Amino acid sequence: AAAEVAAFEDEFAAAMGVPHACAVASGRDALCLIVAALGIVAGDEIVVPAYTLGELLPLLGGRGIVLVPADVDGDSYNVSVASVRAALSPRTRAVLAVHLLGAPCDVAGLCQLGVPLIEDCAHAPGASVAGRPVGSFGVAALFSLEANKALAAFGGGVLATRDAALAARVRAMLAGRPRGEWPAMKKMLLKWVEEALVRSPMYAPLARLMFGGG
Numbered sequence: 327a328a329a330e331v332a333a334f335e336d337e338f339a340a341a342m343g344v345p346h347a348c349a350v351a352s353g354r355d356a357l358c359l360i361v362a363a364l365g366i367v368a369g370d371e372i373v374v375p376a377y378t379l380g381e382l383l384p385l386l387g388g389r390g391i392v393l394v395p396a397d398v399d400g401d402s403y404n405v406s407v408a409s410v411r412a413a414l415s416p417r418t419r420a421v422l423a424v425h426l427l428g429a430p431c432d433v434a435g436l437c438q439l440g441v442p443l444i445e446d447c448a449h450a451p452g453a454s455v456a457g458r459p460v461g462s463f464g465v466a467a468l469f470s471l472e473a474n475k476a477l478a479a480f481g482g483g484v485l486a487t488r489d490a491a492l493a494a495r496v497r498a499m500l501a502g503r504p505r506g507e508w509p510a511m512k513k514m515l516l517k518w519v520e521e522a523l524v525r526s527p528m529y530a531p532l533a534r535l536m537f538g539g540g
């Protein structure tokens with residue numbers, strides 16, 4: 327299995343135009359690993375999109391990292407260079423920008439701001455700007471392989487980076503994790519139940535109950 331994962335990582339990296347890719351548990355896992363590998367700690371600031379997956383923010387805020395929202399553009403709902411620049415401070419350690427619904431944000435412009443850019447490519451595998459794949463512009467990128475994402479692999483995520491030192495730090499963190507078949511099996515089973523539920527006729531009334539808000 328290790329050889330298969332390594333082959334997948336190499337293919338993924340080549341497709342996304344970066345030298346390094348690490349298969350991880352989820353897009354969220356990739357984000358946490360990137361932040362840790364960048365040495366971002368409590369009290370540091372990260373500029374985040376004012377509109378993104380809500381669950382991402384407590385992962386960072388819970389570590390004491392100060393989240394500074396950058397407003398989104400009314401047309402693309404992505405952050406802009408101007409809105410990110412307005413959110414920068416001397417304590418800013420990184421900018422997290424999402425390519426919402428697969429539409430790239432102004433990555434080239436954001437890279438010029440002089441702060442490490444983390445690209446959230448959960449919606450955007452295969453999207454490109456002037457022929458260059460998103461995920462290859464910033465210091466590192468996160469991809470999601472969840473069942474409800476554009477590139478679904480029944481769960482999982484990928485951390486991509488062009489920074490060899492950052493990739494090595496991530497691999498060292500991954501090597502320190504306990505390994506076992508059961509957590510992966512459990513996740514697969516839960517995903518299977520979730521998928522079966524979402525695709526069943528029971529889901530519509532259930533979703534109305536959970537997300538309807540009256």
Ligand SMILES: *Cc1c(COP(=O)(O)O)cnc(C)c1O
Pocket residue numbers: 351352353354355378379382424446448449469470471472475482483
């Ligand atoms: C789904 C998603 C993530 C995280 O992916 P998971 O694999 O579910 O952790 C990150 N950012 C955005 C914008 C997403 O939609």
